[in-house]
Amino acid sequence: MLLDTRNQSADNTEGFNPNVQNAIRTPKRTAWMWVMIIFLTIITIGIFWFSCISMRNWLNRKQEQINTSASNISVQLVQRKDTLVKLLDVTKSYMKYEKETLTGITELRSLKTSDIKPENISQLNSKLDKVASGINVTLENYPNLKANQAAMELMAAADANEREISAARRIYNQDVNEFNQKIFTFPSQFVAAGMSLHTLPLFEASAEQKKDVNLSINF
Numbered sequence: 001m002l003l004d005t006r007n008q009s010a011d012n013t014e015g016f017n018p019n020v021q022n023a024i025r026t027p028k029r030t031a032w033m034w035v036m037i038i039f040l041t042i043i044t045i046g047i048f049w050f051s052c053i054s055m056r057n058w059l060n061r062k063q064e065q066i067n068t069s070a071s072n073i074s075v076q077l078v079q080r081k082d083t084l085v086k087l088l089d090v091t092k093s094y095m096k097y098e099k100e101t102l103t104g105i106t107e108l109r110s111l112k113t114s115d116i117k118p119e120n121i122s123q124l125n126s127k128l129d130k131v132a133s134g135i136n137v138t139l140e141n142y143p144n145l146k147a148n149q150a151a152m153e154l155m156a157a158a159d160a161n162e163r164e165i166s167a168a169r170r171i172y173n174q175d176v177n178e179f180n181q182k183i184f185t186f187p188s189q190f191v192a193a194g195m196s197l198h199t200l201p202l203f204e205a206s207a208e209q210k211k212d213v214n215l216s217i218n219f
Contacts, residue, residue, distance in 0.1 A: 048187070051187055052187065052190070052191050055188045056191050056195065058182075058188075059179070059183070059188065059191065059192060059197065062179045063179070065175050066118070066172065066175045066179060066200060069175050070116075070117075070118045070121065071113070072171075072172075073121050073165060073168045073169060073172055074113045074116035075113055076161060076164050076165045077111075077116060077121065077128065078111060078113050078116070080132075080158065080161035080165065081108050081109075081111050081128060083158045083161055084108075084128065084131055084135065085105055085109060087151065087158065088105050090148065090150050091139065104127055104130055104134070105131055108128065111124070118176075118200055118201060119201050122201070122202075122203050125165065125203070132162075139155075169203045172203050173202050173203055176201070176202055176203075179199075179200060180200060183198075183199070
C-alpha cells in the first residue's frame with residue numbers, strides 16, 4: 001500500500017507542467033486610473049487654494065493688528081508731546097532752555113495722531129526723547145520747582161506716557177516680527193507676493209532711551 005502511494009506522488013510530479021507566459025504585454029491606462037488622478041488633483045488644488053485663502057485672511061488680520069498697535073503708539077506719542085509742551089509752558093518762566101529744546105517743541109506742537117505712520121514712529125519718539133532730555137537737564141538745576149504742583153503732575157504724566165509707549169512698543173514689535181517672518185515662509189510667501197506685501201519697520205529704542213532717560217527730579 002505504501003508503494004502505491006509513492007508511485008502516485010511520482011506520477012503527479014512528472015505530470016506538473018506550468019504554463020509560462022512569454023508574450024509581450026504593455027500596461028494600459030484604464031478609466032478608473034484617470035478618475036483617481038483627476039480626483040487627487042482636484043483635492044490637492046482645493047487644499048492648496050484653501051490654504052492660500054486662509055493665509056491671505058491671516059495676513060490681512062495681522063496687518064490690522066499692526067495698524068492697531070501702531071495707532072496705540074501714535075496716541076501715546078501725541079499725549080507725550082502734549083505733556084511735554086505743557087510742562088515747558090509751565091516751567092519756562094522759571095528757567096532758560098537750550099535752543100535745541102525750544103526748537104524741538106516748536107516742531108512738535110502741531111503733531112497729530114494722523115501724522116504718525118509706522119515708518120516714522122521711531123523718528124518722532126526720538127525727537128520727543130531729545131526734548132524730554134533737555135527739559136530734564138534744565139529741571140534738575142531748579143529745585144524750587146518742587147513747590148510747583150502743576151510741574152510735578154506733568155512730570156508724573158510724562159513718566160506714565162513713557163511706560164505706556166514702552167508697553168505699546170513691545171506689542172507692536174511682536175506683531176511686526178511675526179508678520180515679517182511669515183511673509184518669507186512657504187506657502188505664505190506665495191500669497192504675500194501676490195498681495196505685494198513687504199516687511200514693516202520695527203519700533204526701535206532711540207539713542208536717548210538707550211541712555212535710560214529718567215524724567216524724575218532729584219532734590
